[in-house]
Amino acid sequence: MLNKLKMKNEMNIVIVGLGNIGSYFFTYLKKNKNIIFNKTNTTPIIRYVSARSFKKKRDFKISKKLWLENCLLAPKIKEVDIIVELIGGSDGIAKKLVFEALKNKKHVITANKALVAKYGDVLSRIAEKNKVNFEFEAAVCGGIPIVRSIKEGLIANNINKIYGILNGTSNYILSSMDKNKLEYSDALFNAKKLGYAESNPASDINGDDVASKLKILTALAFNSFIDNKSILVEGIKNIDQIDINNANQLGYKIKLVGVAEIEKNKIIQRVHPALIKENSYIAKINGVLNAVIIESNPVGKTVLQGEGAGPGPTTSSLVSDLCSVLRGNIKFPFVLPDKKRKFANFQSIKNKKFSVYLRLDVKDNHGILSDITKVLAKNKVSVKRLIQNPTINKKNASIIIITHKAKSSSFVNILSTLKKKSYIVNIPKIIRIEKI
Ligand SMILES: NC(=O)c1ccc[n+]([C@@H]2O[C@H](COP(=O)([O-])OP(=O)(O)OC[C@H]3O[C@@H](n4cnc5c(N)ncnc54)[C@H](OP(=O)(O)O)[C@@H]3O)[C@@H](O)[C@H]2O)c1
Numbered sequence: 204m205l206n207k208l209k210m211k212n213e214m215n216i217v218i219v220g221l222g223n224i225g226s227y228f229f230t231y232l233k234k235n236k237n238i239i240f241n242k243t244n245t246t247p248i249i250r251y252v253s254a255r256s257f258k259k260k261r262d263f264k265i266s267k268k269l270w271l272e273n274c275l276l277a278p279k280i281k282e283v284d285i286i287v288e289l290i291g292g293s294d295g296i297a298k299k300l301v302f303e304a305l306k307n308k309k310h311v312i313t314a315n316k317a318l319v320a321k322y323g324d325v326l327s328r329i330a331e332k333n334k335v336n337f338e339f340e341a342a343v344c345g346g347i348p349i350v351r352s353i354k355e356g357l358i359a360n361n362i363n364k365i366y367g368i369l370n371g372t373s374n375y376i377l378s379s380m381d382k383n384k385l386e387y388s389d390a391l392f393n394a395k396k397l398g399y400a401e402s403n404p405a406s407d408i409n410g411d412d413v414a415s416k417l418k419i420l421t422a423l424a425f426n427s428f429i430d431n432k433s434i435l436v437e438g439i440k441n442i443d444q445i446d447i448n449n450a451n452q453l454g455y456k457i458k459l460v461g462v463a464e465i466e467k468n469k470i471i472q473r474v475h476p477a478l479i480k481e482n483s484y485i486a487k488i489n490g491v492l493n494a495v496i497i498e499s500n501p502v503g504k505t506v507l508q509g510e511g512a513g514p515g516p517t518t519s520s521l522v523s524d525l526c527s528v529l530r531g532n533i534k535f536p537f538v539l540p541d542k543k544r545k546f547a548n549f550q551s552i553k554n555k556k557f558s559v560y561l562r563l564d565v566k567d568n569h570g571i572l573s574d575i576t577k578v579l580a581k582n583k584v585s586v587k588r589l590i591q592n593p594t595i596n597k598k599n600a601s602i603i604i605i606t607h608k609a610k611s612s613s614f615v616n617i618l619s620t621l622k623k624k625s626y627i628v629n630i631p632k633i634i635r636i637e638k639i
Pocket residue numbers: 219220221222223224225253254255256257259274289290291292296314315316317341342345511512513514517
């Protein structure tokens with residue numbers, strides 16, 4: 204196969220999807236064909252492009268002979284070598300296209316994290332069987348070369364933890380709530396206005412986008428299959444300005460983190476907002492930036508930081524994948540051959556211990572504090588720090604408790620008991636404290 208590719212010196216590409224990412228990638232490739240040839244000794248030829256409609260107004264011209272009306276025909280075209288899927292969505296047309304492409308022995312490059320997180324294992328198996336590449340660097344953290352770093356640069360290492368800020372939109376919202384003292388809804392409005400959040404930003408905000416990326420990273424880092432069952436996924440929409448302000452008073456920043464780690468031979472994956480010490484590296488990652496930290500042996504801690512989304516950074520990763528294919532670098536999509544990947548033991552966070560920030564908005568009556576501490580004590584949770592702030596109307600008070608470490612399940616019990624109390628005026632809130 205390697206010899207065949209080297210002799211050919213050019214490869215035919217179909218780009219499917221000409222939106223934010225596809226249109227930038229298309230233009231880049233047209234302009235930089237010769238540079239890519241110099242680096243790979245193979246010329247990438249854009250043979251066809253396809254999207255929903257030829258008539259749609261675009262910033263660049265597409266000649267009629269380049270247009271493929273039905274993208275699902277691409278896998279059947281003999282001279283096509285590589286299909287670049289830039290449509291999006293875990294199912295529907297993107298799924299059909301990628302499955303058909305790999306089955307028809309076409310190399311596939313995709314930026315589609317939802318698809319890879321859901322079907323990555325089976326797609327990888329087909330690619331391996333048919334000796335073609337299935338590349339997805341652009342699916343995880345835009346321009347940060349995290350996939351290739353795990354697969355190649357860090358191959359000598361045993362990874363025990365991978366974590367970071369994996370979503371630029373939610374990080375922009377949280378950091379602008381902090382910097383500009385904005386409420387969540389205003390920060391989200393600005394994120395949309397600046398083009399950081401899509402018109403439907405649900406998956407950025409509810410944690411699903413981070414979860415997809417984390418699941419892919421977990422499989423790569425721990426040589427496991429992708430696990431969809433035991434991951435904890437919490438988003439940021441319950442964080443308000445009061446929490447941001449309280450966190451600041453206590454010396455923390457609130458960030459949406461994704462963490463995958465091995466504890467006692469079990470893998471725990473979690474996505475949730477967390478209070479992080481303000482002087483830590485992660486707390487200082489602001490705006491749309493992403494950062495991924497890998498703890499592994501023997502290299503120690505490795506940090507990758509950069510633009511996690513947007514057409515330019517994502518194209519950087521797509522071109523990296525493309526060059527890998529053009530060089531004839533056929534590799535196992537998830538580092539190891541399918542037979543050698545592990546059915547790892549995944550565990551929920553139920554037994555994991557955390558310190559937490561507990562915020563209770565209560566009626567300002569006597570005896571409430573002692574009742575709250577009784578509920579905590581009954582669940583074996585002790586108080587490390589307690590602050591009581593009167594609210595503006597002075598009828599209510601906001602009690603902030605920083606706890607010592609206790610099992611996650613204890614906090615679930617505490618919340619369910621406290622929210623039934625007649626003195627509680629808003630749903631009680633817990634944010635985990637993370638030492639990273
Ligand atoms: N945006 C980012 O910053 C970013 C970063 C990393 C990864 N990604 C991933 O990159 C992929 C593309 O994202 P995007 O932001 O470029 O999306 P987008 O702007 O919505 O573009 C989607 C493209 O898919 C085409 N399309 C939709 N349905 C189709 C169908 N049935 N048949 C053929 N084409 C169809 C659209 O065609 P028309 O143009 O004709 O409407 C459009 O060109 C997604 O998987 C996304 O998760 C995005």
